Amino acid sequence: MRKRLAIEIRGIVQGVGFRPFVRLLAEEFALSGWVKNTAEGVSVEAEGEVARLDEFLRRLSSRAPALARVDAVTSGEMPVLAGEGFLILESGSGSAATLIAPDTAVCTDCLAETRDENSRRFRYPFTNCTNCGPRFTIVKSLPYDRAATTMSGFALCPDCEAEYHNMRDRRFHAQPNACPLCGPCLFLSYPDKSPLAGDCLESARRFLAEGKILAVKGIGGYHLVCDAMNEEAVARLRAKKYRYDKPFALMMPDVATVRRFCLVSGEEEKLFSSWRAPIVLLRADPQGRAVAAQVAPGNSRLGVMLPYTPLHHLLMQGQEALVMTSGNVSDEPIAHEDGDAFARLAAIADCFLWHDRPIFRRCDDSVLVCAAGRPRLLRRGRGYAPEPLPFYSSDNDILACGGQQKNTFCLVKNGQAFLSQHIGDLHNTPTLESYAAEIGHFENMFDIKPALAAHDLHPGYLSAQYALSLPPGVVKTGVQHHHAHLASVLAENRLDEKCIGVIFDGSGFGADGCLWGGEFLLGDLSSYQRMAHLGYAPMPGGEQAVREPWRMALAYLTEAFPEGLSPRMKMLFPAEWPLVWQAAQKGVNAPLTSGMGRLFDGVAALFGKAAVNYEGQAAIELEQALTECDLPPYNFALIEKDPLLIDWRPVIKEAWRDVAGGQSMGVVSSRFHRGVIKMVTEVCLELRRRTAVNLVALSGGVWQNAYLLEQTMESLQKEGFTVLSNELVPANDGGLALGQAAVACALAKKR
Numbered sequence: 001m002r003k004r005l006a007i008e009i010r011g012i013v014q015g016v017g018f019r020p021f022v023r024l025l026a027e028e029f030a031l032s033g034w035v036k037n038t039a040e041g042v043s044v045e046a047e048g049e050v051a052r053l054d055e056f057l058r059r060l061s062s063r064a065p066a067l068a069r070v071d072a073v074t075s076g077e078m079p080v081l082a083g084e085g086f087l088i089l090e091s092g093s094g095s096a097a098t099l100i101a102p103d104t105a106v107c108t109d110c111l112a113e114t115r116d117e118n119s120r121r122f123r124y125p126f127t128n129c130t131n132c133g134p135r136f137t138i139v140k141s142l143p144y145d146r147a148a149t150t151m152s153g154f155a156l157c158p159d160c161e162a163e164y165h166n167m168r169d170r171r172f173h174a175q176p177n178a179c180p181l182c183g184p185c186l187f188l189s190y191p192d193k194s195p196l197a198g199d200c201l202e203s204a205r206r207f208l209a210e211g212k213i214l215a216v217k218g219i220g221g222y223h224l225v226c227d228a229m230n231e232e233a234v235a236r237l238r239a240k241k242y243r244y245d246k247p248f249a250l251m252m253p254d255v256a257t258v259r260r261f262c263l264v265s266g267e268e269e270k271l272f273s274s275w276r277a278p279i280v281l282l283r284a285d286p287q288g289r290a291v292a293a294q295v296a297p298g299n300s301r302l303g304v305m306l307p308y309t310p311l312h313h314l315l316m317q318g319q320e321a322l323v324m325t326s327g328n329v330s331d332e333p334i335a336h337e338d339g340d341a342f343a344r345l346a347a348i349a350d351c352f353l354w355h356d357r358p359i360f361r362r363c364d365d366s367v368l369v370c371a372a373g374r375p376r377l378l379r380r381g382r383g384y385a386p387e388p389l390p391f392y393s394s395d396n397d398i399l400a401c402g403g404q405q406k407n408t409f410c411l412v413k414n415g416q417a418f419l420s421q422h423i424g425d426l427h428n429t430p431t432l433e434s435y436a437a438e439i440g441h442f443e444n445m446f447d448i449k450p451a452l453a454a455h456d457l458h459p460g461y462l463s464a465q466y467a468l469s470l471p472p473g474v475v476k477t478g479v480q481h482h483h484a485h486l487a488s489v490l491a492e493n494r495l496d497e498k499c500i501g502v503i504f505d506g507s508g509f510g511a512d513g514c515l516w517g518g519e520f521l522l523g524d525l526s527s528y529q530r531m532a533h534l535g536y537a538p539m540p541g542g543e544q545a546v547r548e549p550w551r552m553a554l555a556y557l558t559e560a561f562p563e564g565l566s567p568r569m570k571m572l573f574p575a576e577w578p579l580v581w582q583a584a585q586k587g588v589n590a591p592l593t594s595g596m597g598r599l600f601d602g603v604a605a606l607f608g609k610a611a612v613n614y615e616g617q618a619a620i621e622l623e624q625a626l627t628e629c630d631l632p633p634y635n636f637a638l639i640e641k642d643p644l645l646i647d648w649r650p651v652i653k654e655a656w657r658d659v660a661g662g663q664s665m666g667v668v669s670s671r672f673h674r675g676v677i678k679m680v681t682e683v684c685l686e687l688r689r690r691t692a693v694n695l696v697a698l699s700g701g702v703w704q705n706a707y708l709l710e711q712t713m714e715s716l717q718k719e720g721f722t723v724l725s726n727e728l729v730p731a732n733d734g735g736l737a738l739g740q741a742a743v744a745c746a747l748a749k750k751r
C-alpha cells in the first residue's frame with residue numbers, strides 16, 4: 001500500500017548536509033517527493049510503500065548527519081500524488097527561526113585533501129565541506145544560504161560549483177565551499193599593511209621560530225600567537241598585551257604532543273579532540289615536557305586546544321606548542337574585523353597572517369574543565385554558540401541580560417534557550433556596544449521579540465541599565481544575583497523544585513544592599529529565602545580589594561584578633577594600611593561582603609600575596625598549592641540567627657596560627673578547603689533537618705575550584721544528598737543569564 005506523508009523536522013538541521021541526506025535516504029527507499037529548508041527547520045513530503053516510509057521516518061533521526069541534532073520529527077498523512085523522483089527545493093524566504101550549527105573543526109576528509117599533493121586543495125587553508133568549517137561566525141541571516149553569509153562575495157568556480165550542486169558530493173550545498181581558484185586568500189602583512197613577499201605560511205612559521213609575535217585571523221576573531229617554548233617571546237607578548245600572570249591558551253598539533261606536556265584522561269582527550277575543539281584545562285605533567293614558564297605562571301594547569309582550521313594545521317607544522325591568546329589588549333573584546341584588528345593589534349604583533357573571508361560576528365574559543373567526572377564549561381563560545389539548550393515552555397519570548405563580568409545573554413523562544421557566546425566584561429564602551437549589537441543580531445537571526453527582560457538587581461551593571469532602557473512594552477524582571485546562579489543549575493536540568501542553593505562567588509548585589517557571595521538559599525525558580533550566609537566583612541577600598549587581597553586579609557585579621565594586629569601581621573600590608581583601615585572604619589568605600597571568593601583571597605593573602613593581576617588569582621594559587629595532610633580541617637562557627645550566620649573568625653585565627661608557626665601554604669590550603677567542605681556539609685544537614693529538602697545546587701565562580709567541587713559533592717553525597725552543579729553553562733557569571741531567564745519565565749507563568 002502507498003502512502004504520502006508531510007514531515008516536519010526540528011533541530012539543528014540547516015547547514016549540516018541534511019537535505020542531501022534526506023534525498024539519498026528517500027532514493028534508498030524508492031520514495032518520491034521533496035525536501036526543503038523552511039523558517040522552522042526542514043519540511044519533507046515523501047510518498048511510497050508504507051513499510052519503507054516507516055523505516056525512512058525512523059532513520060531520519062537515527063542516521064542523521066554528524067553535525068545535525070534532530071529534536072523532533074512530526075508527520076501527517078496526505079493525499080497520494082503518485083509523482084516520480086525526489087527533489088531538493090529552494091529555500092523559502094521570510095522570517096527565520098531555524099537553528100544554526102556552531103563553527104566546526106576541520107574534518108578528517110578535508111584535512112587529508114590539504115595534505116594531498118594531487119588535490120586541487122593541496123595546502124589550501126580555507127578548505128571545508130558540509131561536515132566542517134565556519135557556520136555561526138559567517139552567517140548574516142537565515143535561511144542559511146551562501147548569499148546570507150560572508151562568502152557571498154566569492155563566486156564559485158566551475159569545479160566548486162559542480163561540487164556544490166552534486167548531491168553525492170561531500171560539498172553539496174556547503175555554503176562556505178571554496179578552493180584556491182575562487183575562495184578566500186591568505187596574506188602576510190606588516191602592521192602598516194604592507195605585504196611580505198614569498199610564501200605566507202613559510203614566512204609565518206619562520207617568524208614564529210625567530211620568536212616574533214603573529215596576529216592570526218581565525219574563525220571567530222584574531223589570535224595573538226608566538227612560540228610557547230620561547231621564554232622571551234612569551235614574556236614580550238605578556239608585556240605588550242598588558243596581561244600579567246593570567247594563563248595563555250596553547251595550541252598543540254596533535255593528541256600525542258599534548259600527552260608529552262600534560263596528564264590527559266580519556267574523557268579530556270575526547271573533549272578537546274571533538275568537532276567543537278575547545279580549550280580544555282589539563283594538568284601539566286611534572287615529569288613531562290614543559291612550555292615556557294611565562295605561559296601560565298603559578299598555575300599547574302595548561303589550557304590546550306588542537307588546531308581547528310586547515311590554516312592552524314598548516315601553521316602548526318614543525319611546531320610543538322604555540323601560544324594562542326585572544327587578539328585584544330587587556331580585557332577588550334577580541335578583534336574580528338580587519339581594520340579594527342590592524343588598528344588595535346599593530347603595537348603588539350610583528351606581522352599579521354590574515355585573509356579576506358570576513359568574520360561577521362566575534363566568538364572566543366570555549367574553555368572547559370573536567371571536574372567531578374563531568375565536562376564543565378568555563379567559557380561558552382566557539383563550537384557551542386549558538387546551539388540552544390532545551391528550556392521550559394513559555395508563552396512569551398524572553399531576553400535575559402546577564403551580569404557585568406564574563407557577560408553572556410540569553411534569548412528564549414518556543415521552549416529553547418539561545419545563549420550568546422561569551423561577550424566579556426561590560427565595563428567599557430566597546431564591550432557594551434558589542435553587547436547591544438549582538439543582542440540585535442540574535443533577535444534578528446532567530447526571530448525573537450522579547451516581551452520580558454530579566455536583569456540583575458545591581459544598579460551599576462551596564463547589562464541591567466540596558467534592560468531598563470528597553471521600551472515600556474517590555475516587562476522588566478529584576479533577579480537577585482545568587483538566585484539566578486541557583487536557577488541556572490535548575491534550568492540546565494529543566495527542574496523547578498525546591499533546592500538548597502550553595503552559591504559561592506566573589507560578589508553579587510544582595511537584597512539588603514550588601515555584596516553577597518557566601519550564600520545558602522532555599523529556593524526554586526520563582527522564589528528564594530536566604531537561610532544562611534558567611535558573616536560580613538568590610539571590603540576596604542571596595543573593588544580595589546579584589547585586585548589587592550591584602551585589604552581583605554587586613555579586614556579578616558582585624559576582626560579575628562580584636563586585641564590588635566601583631567607586628568608580623570602588619571608586615572603583610574603596604575605602609576598606607578592604617579589610612580586604608582581608618583577610612584574603612586568610617587565606612588568610606590568599604591561595602592560589606594559575605595563573598596566566599598573574598599575569604600579565599602584573604603586566606604591566600606596571609607602568605608604575603610599583596611596584589612593580583614586578575615580576579616581570583618590568589619584563590620587559584622591557594623587551590624593549586626594544596627598538599628594532602630592529616631591535620632584536621634579549620635572550623636567555622638555557626639551562630640544561631642535568622643538567617644544562620646557562618647562565622648569565619650575561628651578559621652582566620654587557626655590559619656594565622658599555622659602561618660605564624662611556619663606551616664606551608666599547601667597545608668593551610670588543605671585545612672582551609674576541608675574546613676569549607678565540612679561547613680557546607682554541616683549547614684546543608686541543618687537545613688535538611690529544618691526543611692526536608694534533599695536537593696543541593698552548587699553554583700557561583702568559587703565552584704570552578706575542582707578540588708572544592710569534587711570533595712564537596714562527595715561529602716554531600718555520602719550524607720544522601722542529591723547534588724547538582726553547572727555543566728552546560730559556566731558556574732561563574734557567564735551562567736547568570738540562563739538562570740535569570742528561568743526565573744523570569746517562572747514568574748511570568750505565575751502572573
Ligand code: ZN
Pocket residue numbers: 106107108109110111127128129130131132133
Ligand atoms: Zn570537511
Ligand code: ZN
Pocket residue numbers: 156157158159160161178179180181182183
Ligand atoms: Zn573553486
Ligand code: FE
Pocket residue numbers: 481485505506507508700701732733
Ligand atoms: Fe556571581
